[in-house]
Amino acid sequence: MMSNELLVVDSLDPVLVRPASAVPSPAPALPSWDAIRVRLTAWEAKFRAARSVATLKAVRADWQVFLGWCEASRVWALPVASQDLLRFLTDQVVFGKKRSTLDRYVNTIRLIHKGAGLPDPTHYPDWKLDWQAIVIRLADLDANAPEQAEPMRTAHVRQILASLGDAPLDLRDAALISLASDTLCRESELAVLKVENIRRAGDGWSVDLRRSKTDQAGLGTARYCSPAAKARLDAWCASAGIERGYLFIPVGKGRTFTAPPPKERRPLGAVQVARILRRRAVRAGVPGGVLLTGHSGRVGSAIEMLEAGATIAEVQFAGGWKSPRMVLHYGKQALAGSNAMAKLRAAQAQKEPGEQKED
Structure with missing residues (x-):
């Protein structure tokens, strides 16, 4: 596998693409698998030319995680239903993934839907509320703060x-x-x-x-x-x-x-x-x-x-x-140690050196 390949199309099994017949008639018709493949292939070439190797590796890795989950859960990946996207993200929380990883997954899934010319699965009225519920669950698990490397002083x-x-x-x-x-x-x-x-x-x-x-x-x-x-x-x-x-x-x-x-x-x-x-x-x-x-x-x-x-x-x-x-x-x-309250207390201590320490 070349480091500058995305492999979005090559790794996408047609059975993971929702057929037009699966969409209720009042909703807009979906493009065929062949049309999605043609559009994604053209998009991949442009994306490779415009992004760094590190970005390509990250998108590729995230997409493979999502496809693996869709296959195991027997749901369509393109376009993914909003409720299935929420199930995917909730499962990732259970698997111990951090907030930064979930942010990346959402960005990758939205990116590839856009590249395929498909609706963004997060564009619905209650997305912010549903996402906030996931964020609160991450907070309960102390998984929202980004990882920090041990400092070398x-x-x-x-x-x-x-x-x-x-x-x-x-x-x-x-x-x-x-x-x-x-x-x-x-x-x-x-x-x-x-x-x-x-x-x-x-x-x-x-x-x-x-x-x-x-x-x-x-x-x-x-x-x-x-x-x-x-x-x-x-x-x-x-x-x-x-x-x-x-x-x-x-x-x-x-x-x-x-x-x-x-x-x-x-x-x-x-x-x-x-x-x-x-x-x-x-x-x-x-x-x-x-x-x-x-x-x-x-x-x-x-x-x-x-x-x-x-x-x-x-x-x-x-x-x-x-x-x-x-x-x-x-x-x-x-x-x-140097914020406004620290400065206030230091200034007060200089003015009143004999003040008793607070309990």
Whole structure:
């Protein structure tokens, strides 16, 4: 299976498509299976050209889950009846799925119905009420809040760096972990960085991201790179003979290593970046190191910036978030210690140092 294939049409059994004869006569007639197949095939080609590989993988995976449920439940997938969609979502809650996963399922199902030219199964008067009932059920199960990666703070980064030596593998991982903390880059963004992405920025350095999860159009953004991180990058590149092309590539465990020519060089995968971070943290004895992910540097730096007094907007810009929602989620504990009530109590304490503490 190619990573850029959706397989929406190929995986859709015609028996899962509701025939026109199954629709009561007052309702609008449905297109035939052949017409749906032709339209979906054309839509798939356009969608593949307009979306990232990660998006294609997510849509494909979600669609397969939904088709599997429809087949097991003996219901039509296209167009799915609204009550069947609600049954599907309710079953997913029972299976332990989180709110974020259900949101994705709904978006995928609506997307493919639109691509097929079929009615949106959520377009009926009581959808908001029915969906809210599911949300309340998720809340009862503590399944509404998005998952948060274990934060990797500056102290953890220093602990990991102190455990590394001067072998090529150590030099590469030191540069990778330093850059993860400075730039707040996602693992997928770190994996494909090139020498050409490191640029002068005033008296310091920046990492020029040409494309990212939230910038598929490739408008580009810049992230901070500290002098210490730049020095580690330089040490790694000098050791491996890297002058251009991908920065982070597979390395053996020997004491010497020379990178292949840029045209033959292949970058680490996003999964490998996450494994490196976690493995190095565990070996360095970082508390909770086994729980770290490729997003841990991103989360830890965001929290520390908020604790240092940075605004939500400043953190959002530093990490390339499209909205402040995830910044607020990551920093809710830090923000609780510096919100308006915390400032009020601090000001009151300064004015009345002899005031007795409340029970």
